[in-house]
Amino acid sequence: GENVEQHPSTLSVQEGDSAVIKCTYSDSASNYFPWYKQELGKRPQLIIDIRSNVGEKKDQRIAVTLNKTAKHFSLHITETQPEDSAVYFCAASFDNNNDMRFGAGTRLTVKP
Amino acid sequence: KAGVTQTPRYLIKTRGQQVTLSCSPISGHRSVSWYQQTPGQGLQFLFEYFSETQRNKGNFPGRFSGRQFSNSRSEMNVSTLELGDSALYLCASSSERRVGEQYFGPGTRLTVT
Numbered sequence: 621g622e623n624v625e626q627h628p629s630t631l632s633v634q635e636g637d638s639a640v641i642k643c644t645y646s647d648s649a650s651n652y653f654p655w656y657k658q659e660l661g662k663r664p665q666l667i668i669d670i671r672s673n674v675g676e677k678k679d680q681r682i683a684v685t686l687n688k689t690a691k692h693f694s695l696h697i698t699e700t701q702p703e704d705s706a707v708y709f710c711a712a713s714f715d716n717n718n719d720m721r722f723g724a725g726t727r728l729t730v731k732p
Numbered sequence: 733k734a735g736v737t738q739t740p741r742y743l744i745k746t747r748g749q750q751v752t753l754s755c756s757p758i759s760g761h762r763s764v765s766w767y768q769q770t771p772g773q774g775l776q777f778l779f780e781y782f783s784e785t786q787r788n789k790g791n792f793p794g795r796f797s798g799r800q801f802s803n804s805r806s807e808m809n810v811s812t813l814e815l816g817d818s819a820l821y822l823c824a825s826s827s828e829r830r831v832g833e834q835y836f837g838p839g840t841r842l843t844v845t
Contacts, residue, residue: 621791652832663822663836664775709775713832718765718824719788720834722775 622647624712626723633700634731641726643710644692650712653686653693654720659706667708668695700730734759736825736837744843750811753840757804757825763787764806765834766798769820781806810842818844 623646633639645653654669670677670684670693677684681700686693697704710723737756745751757764765788766778777790781800800806804825810817820841824834 654832654834656836663838666833666835669833711775717788718763718780718782718826718832718834719777719790720765720767720832721777722767724774 622650622712622714622721624710624721624723626710626726628726629724630727630729632729632731635700635702637700639695639697639700639704639728639730641695641708641710641728642692643694643712643723644690645712645721646691647712647714648688648691650714652713653684654711654713655682655684655695656709656711656722657706658709658725664709697728700728702730702732704728705730736823736835738821738823738837738840740840741838742841742843744845745813746845747813747815749813750809751813751842753808753810753821753823753842755806755808755823755825755837757806757823758827758835761825761827761835762804763826763828763831764800764804765824765826766806766808767822767824768792769822769839770818775822778808813844815844818842 626643651672656664658664683696707725711720763782765780780788784800798808820839822839824836826834
């Protein structure tokens with residue numbers, strides 16, 4: 621089955637700096653890669669996703685890149701703000717179904 | 733549209749008991765997936781229901797089961813509870829038009845003593 625690895629497990633940046641979180645997946649058939657943000661005590665929220673027919677997607681300060689050949693995808697947050705502090709999860713799903721496999725999460729801390 | 737709702741929000745049970753958790757998806761969403769979240773294991777996929785049928789299943793023992801009703805509401809049942817079942821149980825719904833794009837409920841925090 622699909623296995624998703626996520627790095628780093630913790631990341632601390634200064635406000636205004638960029639943050640990058642990387643994930644690798646094992647199943648080349650995976651074709652949907654979402655990213656979720658989970659604040660303390662709250663539900664995971666979908667913040668951006670990418671499907672395998674594109675290599676990059678941007679939404680304001682957030683971008684995701686996908687390298688299908690290398691089987692890795694990354695989340696980029698620019699101009700970080702303290703409210704970006706949360707745990708971020710990457711995930712991959714196979715064949716457009718809802719059997720989602722998650723990475724272990726990255727705890728991002730943005731220091732003011 | 734109202735979001736995904738889950739009841740109860742908190743539950744305390746004793747080892748050996750069973751528990752039923754409920755999830756109401758976003759209106760119009762027919763797929764409901766269940767996940768277990770623990771500090772050690774992260775988010776793990778339990779199963780997915782679509783149109784009252786289990787469509788996908790993760791690697792959990794048979795003590796974990798679920799069902800879905802005709803209005804798309806779903807229930808998850810855990811029998812013979814073990815201490816290791818203590819976790820946050822999250823459900824997520826998605827629509828057929830955007831498979832994979834899942835919206836989570838607030839979760840049920842289950843504590844087994």
